[in-house]
Amino acid sequence: MSFIRIGFPSLQQFCVNALVAVSLLVGGVAHAEGGPATAQDGERVIKLAAAADKDPLAVMSSAEGRWFQKWADDVSDYQFGPDKGVFWFHNGVAKGDLMRVLRFHHTVTTAAFQWQKKIKDPRLNPADDDAKTLAGVEGLLRAYEVLVAKNPENRVAKIDDLIAIRNKGGLADFVKAMPPMPSR
Template sequence: MTFFRRFKQFFVTGLVTSFVACGLLSTGAAQAERGPATAEEGERIVKLAAVADKDPLAAMSSAEGRWFQKWADDVPDYMFGPDKGVFWFHNGVAKGDLMRVLRFHHTVSTAAFQLQKKIKDPMRNEADNEAKTLAGVEGVLRAYESLVAKSPDNRVPAIDDLIAARNKGGLAELVKKMPHMPSR
């Protein structure tokens, strides 16, 4: 290999490595700048979840809903990942726009629950994860009832079955029996 080829290979490798390192540093810096969740943000999210119970579509498409979606992605000290409840809804239960609204409501419901209970990472404790999952499913059911009241075309038999189980006091047991999310 000639000197120029080695130099070119060294230069290109160094350049690529520098770009990757800068990208990682800027991502870390952005999260460091973001800082942990504040009490005021927590209050905003709890209020948004209550509004979304009554009109989930309007809450999702509002400026506050868009703020929340960015906040949930950016906040460094809370983990709002999916769970078996949202996996169940994604597994063919709801489709299209209804699925998007229910997924949003699941996220805002679980975030409000976690912030109120100060559960930063529910995956660290099985009881916390089950409680978060149940809170998310309960939130989705409230949103679903609101959507069906406005448009009966949104009715989904599998979700109606969950509502019937909730009304009989058996929702927590049904949620425990939901299939776990597949491993990545």
């Protein structure tokens, strides 16, 4: 099994990750399968997204990350499905473990965004869908930057190009011009 090359975490980073995990576990209770989102769920998701900005691989691999993945699939009143941003980086931009971490981070970022903006199903309003997609792409760029800082071998030219577009203020236009999701 291969993992993203990030090197060994320092004792300080391990302690930070442990503290985040404990605070997330203490802060919320398990969500009932298939039920509506609770205020505690939303708080957990927002904290998880903030922690994932600092160490996306550790958060994805944690018990809280696994809770989130199950919760996002099971929650009955929010739709966190893929969007054209996910399709863009799944379509040959990122591969393997890097793709899995970026996909996780995109999902947790969009879930936190939707919770904060009270957007239950962004597909119902094109402006909400565009805003959700932009938030997700911004999130995956933050995760990518952390992963590359830990190990430059994680670098992907197309994502570096997208960071340059973001840094010039053109990310929203780039996301708006992405091809739509393919029909199922």
